[in-house]
Amino acid sequence: MDRLETMRLYARIVELGSFTAAANDLDLPRATVTNAIKKLEARLGAQLLRRTTRCQSVTRDGHAYYGHCVRLLADLDEVEADFREAAVVPKGCLRINMPGTLARHLVIPGLPEFCARYPQIKLDIGTSDRFVDLLREGVDCVLRVGELPDSGLVGRRVALLQQVTVASAGYVRRRGLPHTLADLQQGHEAVSWVSPTTRRPEPSLDFMVRRRRREVHLPARVSVSGTDAYLGCCEAGLGIAQFPRYRVADLLARGALQELFPDSPPPALPVHVLYASQRQMPARLRVFVDWLVELMAKQR
CATH class of the missing domain: 3.40.190.10 (Periplasmic binding protein-like II)
Incomplete structure (x- = not known):
């Protein structure tokens, strides 16, 4: 595992809160994840994660290193995106959370058209009104109805419901x-x-x-x-x-x-899609947000 891959792995461990969750998210063996972090800490000469039999926490050095990882990986993603062809086909798994009634009555009936337009995007939809920690839970975006709380997330209004x-x-x-x-x-x-x-x-x-x-x-x-x-x-x-x-x-x-x-x-009730602040939005998320705007416009 090269240094960039190790940095991505470490960032996911911090964001998801456990080695197992990161291993599952990146489809890696648990032993590979453990060995990679041990080698990373040995190379840096610092303990990044404090592990016990019951829990895991990020050390002060670990928080500092995570901040550097996020910035460097974001810069790398932006550079690579600049050199990709404009017609890149959006693909991958998109994890979404939204209120159940909004999903049942408005979003899900329109999903066949979205799936036909973007056949390489897989959707993982959760339904709730609770607060969702996007980074820790690995969720790409949430839809929420009503005025926005000060959550630190990026919000785009996609509809006004009469x-x-x-x-x-x-x-x-x-x-x-x-x-x-x-x-x-x-x-x-x-x-x-x-x-x-x-x-x-x-x-x-x-x-x-x-x-x-x-x-x-x-x-x-x-x-x-x-x-x-x-x-x-x-x-x-x-x-x-x-x-x-x-x-x-x-x-x-x-x-x-x-x-x-x-x-x-x-x-009228505003509907917003919320996602984490990031310098380069994944194509699968960008096209989903644009599609939501189209879908909601039809409800007026």
């Missing part, structure tokens, strides 16, 4: 149909959404009135953090809720849900 305010037909029969936002204060309830990242409930409903955002606070007897449960509660008549239009389009068409205040919709 939202609707809805209630079940049974709820409207029992509570009456509110015609104005002021009517909401007359005996109406909401299903409270709990953010899966902050774990804080969001009891208010948001509306755009003459291009200004207006919050209406309603009592809520039920709070949920899962999107399926949130929709289920609304269908069951437990309160008024707000969703991206794509999520409830079928239920609105069937009459199971009724749209409220169509002239004062909730603010």
Whole structure:
């Protein structure tokens, strides 16, 4: 194993947190990985990784060496990319994480077209709303809905999802149909959404009135953090809720849900694709992000 290969190996060990994970990621025998790091430490005359039977940690010298590795490898990738032909076929495994409902209703239905366009890209899709450590978990990008936290990742907005305010037909029969936002204060309830990242409930409903955002606070007897449960509660008549239009389009068409205040919709939800800052984006990631922009544009 030459020096550059050893540097790439060491960087993956630091990023993934273990020799075994790096060996699996690079398709190398575990013994090869161990011997390569021993030789690297002997050549440098420094301990880079502190290993025990239970855990592994990076030493101070190890952190410094990792920083040099990342910069040198990024420079090398950039130089090589400059000399590649423009028509390089994107290939390799692309690891993605996104919310389950976004995957099921918007992204996955369009994947056959992506796979036909880029037959040499393999997709590994995880679905969750939790925080994902891209480097440690070996994930190339994540899709997230809503405003972005300060995560240190690079973000590109790929869509603005139109939202609707809805209630079940049974709820409207029992509570009456509110015609104005002021009517909401007359005996109406909401299903409270709990953010899966902050774990804080969001009891208010948001509306755009003459291009200004207006919050209406309603009592809520039920709070949920899962999107399926949130929709289920609304269908069951437990309160008024707000969703991206794509999520409830079928239920609105069937009459199971009724749209409220169509002239004062909730603010549109931004959708961002997030990836680690890198000087040279892999071709497989670049074409996927571009394809997402095309796909989401069709949903407007």
